[in-house]
Amino acid sequence: MKKYLVILLALFLAVPAISFAGSVTSRYDVTIGGYIKFDVAYTDQNATYDYRAPNRDSRAKYAEQLNDSYDAVTWAGGETRLNFAIKGPDAWGAKTSAFLEGDFRGGTGGGQGAATYGLFTLRHAFMNMDWGNTKLLVGHTWQAWGLLPTFNMLAFSENHFMKGATRVPQIRLTQNFTKNFAMVVGIASPTNTFGNTQPDDKNRALYPDTSIEFVYKSAALGKVGPWGLTFGLGGMVGKEKVTFQDPANHYLSKPLRRWGGSFYGFIPIIPEKANKKAGALALTGNVFMGQGLGTYLPAATAYAYYRPTDFQSASGTPAPGTNQFEVRYPVTSGGWAQLTFYYTDKMFSNLLFGWQKNSWSQPYLDTNAGAVRYLQNWIFNVMYDVSPAVRFGAEYTRIMGSYSQWTATGKPSGTLNAVRLGAYYYF
Numbered sequence: 001m002k003k004y005l006v007i008l009l010a011l012f013l014a015v016p017a018i019s020f021a022g023s024v025t026s027r028y029d030v031t032i033g034g035y036i037k038f039d040v041a042y043t044d045q046n047a048t049y050d051y052r053a054p055n056r057d058s059r060a061k062y063a064e065q066l067n068d069s070y071d072a073v074t075w076a077g078g079e080t081r082l083n084f085a086i087k088g089p090d091a092w093g094a095k096t097s098a099f100l101e102g103d104f105r106g107g108t109g110g111g112q113g114a115a116t117y118g119l120f121t122l123r124h125a126f127m128n129m130d131w132g133n134t135k136l137l138v139g140h141t142w143q144a145w146g147l148l149p150t151f152n153m154l155a156f157s158e159n160h161f162m163k164g165a166t167r168v169p170q171i172r173l174t175q176n177f178t179k180n181f182a183m184v185v186g187i188a189s190p191t192n193t194f195g196n197t198q199p200d201d202k203n204r205a206l207y208p209d210t211s212i213e214f215v216y217k218s219a220a221l222g223k224v225g226p227w228g229l230t231f232g233l234g235g236m237v238g239k240e241k242v243t244f245q246d247p248a249n250h251y252l253s254k255p256l257r258r259w260g261g262s263f264y265g266f267i268p269i270i271p272e273k274a275n276k277k278a279g280a281l282a283l284t285g286n287v288f289m290g291q292g293l294g295t296y297l298p299a300a301t302a303y304a305y306y307r308p309t310d311f312q313s314a315s316g317t318p319a320p321g322t323n324q325f326e327v328r329y330p331v332t333s334g335g336w337a338q339l340t341f342y343y344t345d346k347m348f349s350n351l352l353f354g355w356q357k358n359s360w361s362q363p364y365l366d367t368n369a370g371a372v373r374y375l376q377n378w379i380f381n382v383m384y385d386v387s388p389a390v391r392f393g394a395e396y397t398r399i400m401g402s403y404s405q406w407t408a409t410g411k412p413s414g415t416l417n418a419v420r421l422g423a424y425y426y427f
Contacts, residue, residue, distance in 0.1 A: 029087040032427075034101070037079040039155065039422035042071065047416060049074040049117075050105075053375060054401045056410030063409045078104040078117050083124070094129040094136075101125075123167060137172040143296065144172045144186030145211040145234035146262030148286055151225075151340055152350055154381045154395040154422045166296050168209075184213045190238050190258075201304070202240040205255065211236035222271025224282040224340065229268065235261035238292065242304050242327045254327050256304055260290025277342040287335035297332065297356060304329050305364050330358040336377075346386075352379040360404065369405035376400045391424040 045055050046067040055067035083101035090096065101124040106116030126139025143166045170188035177183065188209045190202035213234025221229045238258040243251060264286035272280040290296075292304065304327045336354030343349070354377040365371055381395035397418040406412050 026086070028089070031085045032082070033085065034082040034427060035080065036077075036425040036427075037081070037422065038077045039079070039420055040073065040075045041155070041418055041420040042073050043416060043418045044071045045414075045416045046070045046072050047074075047418070049076040049078075051397075051399070051416060051418060053372065054399050054414035054416035056403065056407065056412075056414045059406065059409050059411055065410045068410070068414070076117075078106065080104050081123070082120075091129065094131045096127065096129055098127040098139075099124055099141075133176040135174040137170070137174070140167060140169045142167055143188060143209075143211070143236075144170060144184055145213045145236050146232075146260065146264065146286065146288060146296070148230070148232065148264040148266065148284060150336065150338055150350075150352060151227075151282070151284060152348070152381075152383055153352070153379065154383070154393040155397070155420055180216055180218050182215045182217075184211075184215065184234070186211045190240065201242050201256075202238070204243065204253075205239045205241040207239040209236050209238040209258075221268050224268045224272055224277065224280045224342075227266050227268070227282070230264075230266040232262070232264045235259065235290075240292070240304070256292070256327050256329065258290070258292025258329065260288060260293050260296065262286060262288040272342075276345050277348070278344045280340075280342045282340045283337070284340065285335065285337040287333075289331065289333040291329035291331055293332050297334075305360070305368070328361065330360045332356065332358050334375075347382070347384045349380065349382050352377065354379075365404040369403065369407055371404040372401060373404060374400075374402040389426050391426070393422045393424075395420045395422070 041049060041051075043051060046069070047055070056065050058064040058068045081101060081103045083099065086098040086100070088096045088098070102120050102122050104118055104120055106119040106121060122140065124139075124141045126137055126141045129136040168189040168191075170186050172184060172186035172188075174182060174184045188211070190205070190207065190209045191200055211234060213232055216229075216231045218229045236259065240256050240258065241253045242256050243253045265284070267283045268280070269283055270279060270281040334354070334356035336352060338350055338352040340350050341348060356375040358371070358373055360368075360371050360373065365373075376399070378398040379395065381393055383391060383393040385391050395418075397416075397420070399416045399418075401414050403412045403414075
């Protein structure tokens with residue numbers, strides 16, 4: 001009798017679940033994917049789950065920086081992702097597809113805060129039309145130039161040196177000339193559209209970011225995972241209209257050009273054999289230079305600034321009613337290099353070094369104590385794939401930065417050390 005009561009109770013409890021259950025259907029072929037991500041991190045500074053740059057080191061025992069005086073442990077699961085890959089009918093002789101993805105970090109590209117972390121937000125939303133050698137992409141995704149992933153890093157936020165920090169609305173055309181050589185041309189929104197619903201200096205200029213990139217790929221040296229020998233050379237140009245309000249409430253503006261260039265590569269030094277990765281070794285790297293690359297380098301954004309030598313009044317602003325001032329971007333340069341080695345087919349490590357340098361003018365450095373001059377990352381991790389669905393990892397990160405001046409409580413430098421443990425479940 002007890003057995004039947006238990007079965008009856010189980011069925012009774014299942015009724016609401018069955019009533020609200022449904023099925024996912026579509027006119028087209030839709031595949032659901034993504035992963036569950038959990039991690040916990042210890043930092044020797046009072047840093048968030050999304051540490052990108054170090055806080056200033058304290059100047060002395062009795063002149064301390066709060067965020068340098070305490071360490072922290074953060075637990076997070078917001079990097080969990082959900083995506084939908086769609087295959088649709090042909091159009092204009094092209095195979096069509098689309099991709100939609102979001103995560104729970106509460107913001108994309110432009111960072112996020114405690115008030116939004118955990119909210120589901122857009123990462124990618126784009127459509128593809130593929131004619132074979134010619135491909136057209138329309139939608140919201142990574143920038144069309146200078147992008148090569150840092151392979152299998154444990155944390156989202158730890159390397160920001162042109163690894164794809166910007167996802168923007170765009171139109172991109174890829175043309176394959178040969179089996180090995182292709183060209184990518186794109187126009188894109190000049191500003192991050194998340195957390196920025198009002199026009200800013202970039203889209204007030206009315207010009208999109210325009211980019212071109214040449215890519216070479218070859219299987220001559222074998223491969224590590226899906227990647228063979230790859231090189232890319234590309235760049236972008238953009239424009240903005242820097243606006244300023246003088247003491248007499250006149251709005252002034254100056255045009256300012258933005259540009260960037262990047263060269264990247266993936267080299268399978270010791271390729272995998274018979275689809276077994278044990279003993280495989282790969283080198284990945286990217287070097288870049290430009291002006292106005294703030295959205296591409298979120299760890300140390302370099303904003304446009306006014307040249308103090310051109311100020312027309314003692315207060316450090318243009319004189320009322322005049323337009324006699326100049327604006328500049330610092331020249332930003334940097335890059336990263338990473339070694340990936342497979343101990344076995346399921347266990348591997350990454351060692352990465354990255355840096356960024358902002359070349360501000362000395363007058364600006366003399367008047368802005370918070371300007372980031374240099375940023376450097378060291379990252380080492382060990383990953384273990386228990387199965388195609390489950391991955392565990394451990395990672396050590398050291399981030400060093402330098403600033404323009406001393407402050408009352410802080411040095412013109414800072415160092416952050418972090419240890420992170422993470423787990424993925426792919427589906």
